[in-house]
Amino acid sequence: MEALKNAFDFSDQPRLDLTIAAGVALFLLTFPLLPVSAFALATMIQFFIFSLYGMGWNTIGGYGGQVDLGKAQYVGIGAYTTTILLIRWDIPFWFSMPIGVVLAVTWSFIIGYPLFRLKGHYFAIATIATSLVLKDIFEVWEFVGAARGLEISPIEYTPPDFLRLIFKEDIYYYYVLFVFFLVGILYLNWFRKSRLGYQLRAIKDNEDVARSLGINVHWAKIKTYAIATAYVSVVGSFHACYIKAIEPEDTMSLDISILIALMAMLGGAGSLWGPIIGAGILIPLKSYLKEWLGGVAGLTGMDLILYAVIIMVISAKEPRGVWGIVERVRRRKQT
């Protein structure tokens, strides 16, 4: 009960932030009802997906300060579990999604235990390595469709199918995801003020001090890693139902892992709104750059060049992200 109350308790946030958040929520709620293009709606769905990924990453990467660049493997586990269970045994999303979470979290414990003995660069590269190992296995494993991947054929179902999350119109996906999005925020809000959340921030600051306060640093990291994994896996499951065609190269590539970390970093790692701000800026930017420039003959790659330049400018000029700017302005005002 107390946990639930804490999840809804935003009282430590400035009133201005909450007003803006409420305004954005209202905008997101009504967005599909406005006369917007299908492309805009699809972009918004991507925005939700990546802000959720980013929120998950934010627990271990932002609050915990562990540079995890291997989240794509859990996108893969979630997406593949849901797809395989659906096309082979017709098990609907709401059952396959928790199974995916269990598998992903189990895997995260198995590799998390040795992984968190590493620090700094070693840790970051090791997370990439584990993710690539899983991707390589999936690329040859016939049971999961190998490199061709798997497809969910929507013809076999009668949309709108709320049990299997098979819809014809994106607006259904939009609202289902919107609910996930709100739950994700509430969970993150609970997490950051939970015992583990506070302990994690102490760990990020100084591991020796954290240990002196009775915190089992290794175990706390593994637990948080599992929480981050669960977020990613749930959204991975959803992602499979949404795009209906998955292959290792798309769902499990390093680019996805990096993009996930980038959301949180751009918005501000270790802050409640950071990943949402990050995804809100980066996803529309990426998708519209591609729309405008990606298809132009002779300009292939131009969109990604601009995107790369943006990443570089952020990491050089504002490594603490948009939220870093907000906090700096606020602290200056106070004094």
Next chain:
Amino acid sequence: MEILASSIVAGLLFGMVLALVALGLTIIFGVMDIINFAHGEFLMFGMYTALLTSQALGIDPLLTLPLAALVGFLLGIVCYRGFITYILRGPMIAQLLGTFGLMLLLRNIALLVFGSEDRAVHQGLLVDKSFEMGLGIIVPATKLAGAGLSVVAFIGVWLLMTKTRMGKALTATALNPQGARYMGISTEKMNALAWGIGGASVTVAGALIVNFWPVNPYVGLLFTMIAFAIVALGGFGSVPGAFAAALVVGLITEIPGFWDFLTYTLEMDWMYDVPMTSFKYMWIYVAYFIIMVVRPRGLFGWKH
């Protein structure tokens, strides 16, 4: 037996080339404690440099090595002065993502300029020639030359680092930046130099690799990861360690060959069914992971 012997030879030869690939990364890491995601993209530019100049001038790709080195040196310095110096003081995540941005930038510039198709060297003095080494081992001449020249280049850079004034200053900066500063060595200059030398050695490696490996704008990531693994196994910042680790990684890439050997020797039916070739590079990551966990300082590490 032939399979085993040729796998070992092929692995060691490839390992020698990989040593040169990893050399630049380990120098850069040793001097300034930063991981460069764009390392493989430098290699890719080396490959394109060799391929395109040799085609344009109608000469053998191996003759373009000095040009490739120059391109790499300039590219390294431009990247350092124009970008890396600004992220050095930032948090680690900003460094990682920053160099990832650099990687995307270089990759997509290549895509824009060179297009996405695979290109390979079809003409040259050594192309399609091979050597019998006895024991039934046949080695393509391009790989043999690549390995030999890699070792020469590796030793050259190693001598440059240990015997010349400039190299010693660089090594001093790696060991103790503050002390080096007191001796009047400019850290900024040394960092730029490390990027120059690091860039040059990896583009030369690229120019060698392109003789037996087709190039496209996406080729870099695999080599970046291989270089990470080598540098980690050898101990971050250790040059001799990188060479030894590269040979190990070279042998790891030949695991499918060893597997075939075992399959034929043991005549186990199930072993035929394992698509080991598809896992060729996975073993590098597995090895990295296991060695890091068991021996976090790397196999031959000297710097923490």
Next chain:
Amino acid sequence: MALLEVDNLSKDFGGLRANDSISFRLAPGELLGLIGPNGAGKTTLFNCIAGKYPVTSGRIVFDGEDITALRAHEVARRGLARTFQVYTAAGDLTVRENVMVGCFMRTPSRRKAREQADAILTDLKLADTADLFVSELPVAAQKKVTMATALGTRPKLLLLDEVAAGLNPGEIEDIMASIRHINDQMGIAVILIEHVMELVMRTSERLIVLDSGRKIAEGLPEEIARNEQVIKAYLGERYVQEHGGEGM
């Protein structure tokens, strides 16, 4: 029965012996000062007791239990808290949140942790800084926050590593009052590493002196002040020869 019993504890770093067969006992509720020149091995001793370093040989018994092989967080959970010499407190948490991290060791409930943290802050006269970020406080207050955080774990024994270093006389008075409060009112045993002699001499009930990794003296503050070996260790052989052992 002793609360803490250190028995022949030695710690080597490579070839260097940082602690050499140190033995001492501490009674419940006692306030013990640990002094010695720089490099005497005081902080190393703390790190061994608190489980940060594994000991090379010897035995540590805390509250009737052998804690020699336990790791730092396990030692902390048994009621042995500590502060660190250089470290202040997590800069991006508020004062209250810092103390709450300590309190969370005993309770998973955020509400309880908050109540306990507020009580401790009031005790140490830090209540009015509760909502500030630690990085915004003066050094003296930051040091007190680390003490408050350690108290959040409700320890039986608190190891304080140079809490008064770099403070002015007024601030030292204040810290002394806090230490006495912790010891007298809360009944927590304290071991104090301190360079500020005035503070150790006036607050400690008993002193232990380390030099080059060995325990060279143990006794009441006034005894230690007259101990020739101690004076030698601090001021050097020549000073003693020139001035005779006339005390500190």
